[in-house]
Amino acid sequence: MIIFKKEVDAVFDRDPAAxxxxxxxLxxxxxxxxxxxxxxxxxxxxxxxxxxRLLSQVSRFFTGVEIHPAAQIGDGLFIDHGMGVVIGETSVVGKNVTLYQGVTLGGTGKEKGKRHPNIGDNVVIGTGAKVLGNITVGDNSYIGANAVVLKDVPPNATVVGVPGRITRQDGKKIDRLLDHIHVLDPLMQSLEDLEERVKDLEKKLK
Known part of the structure; x- marks a missing residue:
């Protein structure tokens, strides 16, 4: 198991319950x-x-995690809890990526060839999120819980909602131990800005 030291270290680094x-x-x-x-x-x-394929299906039976044997996965992947995680055949996952339960790296149809996402280094994908199609998620990005991502995501970005909407955390790298509660939603930000503008206009009219 020592040959999987980076993966074991990733567990201790990112799971306080370890x-x-x-x-x-075990x-x-x-x-x-x-x-x-x-x-x-x-x-x-x-x-x-x-x-x-037999090994991947046996693994799925015992762990609840389905990873196609052709998928390319970098060092330091951490799959938290794991149940329901699916990583498709042509997926490419970078280094030090974190996947929470119920994440799908899937395709969007029956097309052949490259049809699954490319995930950059240091990416965090929250619970239940779906990243679908031959798209790229840039390094240091965060995909919020239950987001559905169908388009490329730039580096250092946060994506939330259905369909996924991109916001930036001041251009800073996303912490892998991010508090999932405090994630900026660009739609809510726009509504709050609009509300402030309405209040300002009401004051001026008075």
Whole structure:
């Protein structure tokens, strides 16, 4: 398991509930799914038939996480809780990415070829979010819980809502331990700005 040290370290770095090495290795489904994927992916690249998909389905049965063996995943991925996470065949996931439960990196139809997203480094994707199609999510970005992302996301951005709307956190890198409650919503910001303008106009009319 020492060869998966970066993934184990990611758990301790990003999950305050992690208590011991043994607990993380034996009880963290996200880590177990990732280890199984590394094996399945290696076999897939060796063009071994059938077995990679079998391993991915066995992993899905035991962990609730479905990762296609062809998906390319960088070091330091942390899948928190894991249940319901789906990573499609042509997905490319960068380094130090965090995925919360129920995240889907999926396609948008029956097209062939590259049809799943590219996720940059240090990206956080919140609970239940769907990132769909051959799009790119830039480095250091944050996808809010239950957002549906169908278009490219620039680096250092936050995306919220359905469909996903992009806002920026003052151009700063998003903290991987971001408080999910305090995420800027561009629509709400616009409404609040409009409300302030209406109040100013009412004052001037009086």
């Amino acid at each position: 208590r011991s090495y043994l607990e993380v290795v 009880l963290y489904a996200g880590l177990q799914a990732l280890v199984m994927h590394r094996i399945a992916h290696a076999l897939y690249r060796m063009r071994v038939p059938f077995l990679p």
